[in-house]
Amino acid sequence: MSLSPKERLLDTLAKKKVDRPPVVCTGGMMNAAIVDVMNRTGHTLPEGHFRSDLMAELATDVNQDTGFENFGIPFCMTVEAEVLGSEIDFGTLACEPKIAREPFATNAQVQFRDIDKLLDSGRIRQVAEAALLLSRSNPDVPVIGSITGPVSTAASIVDPMNFLKELHKKREDSHRVLDYVSDFLISFARLLVDGGASAICIGDPTATGEILGPRMFQEYAVTYLNKVIDGIHATGVPVLVHICGEMKAVKSSIPQLHSDAISTDAFVNLKALKEEYPQLTTMGNLSTFLLELGEPDKVSRHTAGLVRDGIDIISPACGLSTASSILNIQAMTQTVKDGGRGW
Template sequence: MDEKERLLNVLKAVPVDRPPVICPGGMMSACVTEISDQVGGGHHSETKAMVSAARAINERIGFENYGVPYCLTSEVEALGARVNIGNNLIEPRVTRYNDLPLETIMENYAPVDVTTGRMGVVLAAIAELRNNRVPVIGNVSGHISTATSVVDPLEMFKMLRRDPERATRFLTFISDYLIRYALEMVRAGADVISISDPTATGDILGPRNFQKFAVPYYQKIIAALHQEGIPVILHICGNASKIVDALNEVKANAVSFDSIVNMKMAREGIKTGLMGNVSTQLLHTGESSKIVSITRYALHSEVDIVAPACGLSMATSISNLKAMTDYVKEGSYH
């Protein structure tokens, strides 16, 4: 069974020989310093470097996918936030929000072409990576994280309570834009779309706001992708144990959790596929024997896909990551 068949089957809930071990990309990027040094940088903004990094992650670390891009900032930058692209040690980050009124943003950026700029680079990389053996994952930021990266997050959070209708209009605008981008990724050849919404954690929003301002938008983007026959992974950061029921409603093919979530408990609650959740702190600083034991715990918790729990530190070593991928591949499942 090749890597593509295994991941796509798991996402369709078809039995496989063993769980795949992946690192989808986006905020969960395995383009650590050792990899970016090897490709010589440029992996956030040039197609060739982005493609080389994706291949190196698959070949050298052993994650069973290609996943691009390696950040959540290209979709934000195109909506007028200023981004520092980072370097081989530090990931890209938003340095200035778009401080125009939301209505002006919605008007000015409505026609944004999602196939140009750094988003265009990502699409070209997907097209180049497309193949029959290794699944290609296109990564897109969730609408809450995108909205709170384009404009000041505190203003956005307050608006959820003070002026929910205005917040809804803006979130709808953002969500429609992300759907357009995700569908372009599919057209370019993505086999799977992974949505990461770190800011939509239950810790920040709370269950009621999550239900109202997160769930319906996930349903919409996931339905649009399912219509194209594309499976979707949804990653939520932080403690998600209070929003497990809500996550069942979004109908993702797999949901991915942070290391704080106990996967045995998540397994009982989550009706779809479950992905996770090897602590990224451990992967960064831990010993390989400990990494193996936590990976084993994830497998015993019956996760469908083994993956890092959250965003990896750029300083994470290839050998630590390989301790995790090797264990999944070499363990006995029969």
């Protein structure tokens, strides 16, 4: 079987038989633009957050240097929050952007702006243009457009402590904000698809069982993740979802998500999850602490274990440190390509 990286990923997401798992890193909260790569190429952040050409060049560098079988853009989780009014600290070469200040103290204060106008602000068009450049120059490599999930996006524009309290105490306001945010995320994702994104990955780190608990996870995370997923599916592309944390409290809700694959943190036993819910396409979940602090042979052994366990898509478990070793990442990707035989 001879498959291009794009065919292998899309066939896996469509539950078709493939020769081996894809090995990917999706961008967004799983940003593989590590210091080792940027120092070698001279294509660096934070400059790459703002220019579509540099974003595409850096995504290409990551693909070529690490062995990951995709392009993952953007390189942060602040694109949406910036457009919706948050003040952003754009970081440095070694430090990713973060939210410096949320514009609203409560959900009731959120201003609902015209979404079509929002799409022409911030870095939205630059990310979409980078997707277009990548898809045109490398048609056999999948472009994964990464977006921030609805709960995390909402918690990035409203004071997060107040936001979480109001999920319990002011449900009507909370639902109104999450519905608005979800509509915006669908529109952003559709621009990425128009630009050539082969798949969309949603990372929603605030939507965890530890933070929300099972009832709030069901009411908010499942409801609005599915709204966004369904809106993206209408374009004809698959959707991957990353759920952070141990997931024990919300495990029974996971099969209700409409996504084509579920990515999890390193805490989760993906083999057991797959056995309990065989309908799930599993993705993950090599420890990012191991990728940063471990040795290549240990990385290779752990990766080979994921391949033996039948995990459908191999990827880092969560956010990669920019200090991660290029040798460790190469050990991971090469082990998958060698069929899990080890480095």
